[in-house]
Amino acid sequence: MPIIKGEKREQSIKIRVTQKEKDRLIELKTQDELASWMRELALKQNPIKRADPNLVRAIGRIGSNLNQIAKHANTTKELDANTLAAINRIETLLIKVINQYKGDNDAC
Template sequence: MPIIKGGKRDQEIKIRVTQSEKDQLNELKTQVSLAVWLRELGLNAKSIERADPELVRAIGRIGSNLNQIAKYVNTKKEVDVNVLSTVNRIESLLIEVINQYRNDKNAG
């Protein structure tokens, strides 16, 4: 019998699932027991950090600008130097934001 860290497991957590969900979980499990697999999955999970709301808004604005550029290009069927320059600048800014985010994550 395996050694249980932290004492005897005497607490119970109940969840409700449909038969389809239960079947799907049983297909996905990597342990003999569904309960063991779910416990290990939950206890070893990494929490998902919420994104900075200002960053989300900034990326949304960039997406909106890209949509406007795409509409312009599709209407005119050509790309002028200003449009290409703007797209290149947006790409550079996005790469900069992604790299900064990665650096912040690695530092913290």
């Protein structure tokens, strides 16, 4: 139930929670503002899960490594054993990062 353009939120709802509950809500929220997240959750809208910054950085590093390998392969027009080994290490790291994010430790 998205807000209609020009429509103002003038009503408020007050709830009481314990400090532990508040901390947990803040930990679980997927938006900057707790109120926005709770409103979307309560109105059964599917909030977009915020990407873990550590995951984004890890994938960025992996992408940089792949770009370096691609540049090397395009420049030399060949893939030597060291380059293939680097690709295999990157693939292993990517699988590890994905499994860590998914919360399981099994390899794909």
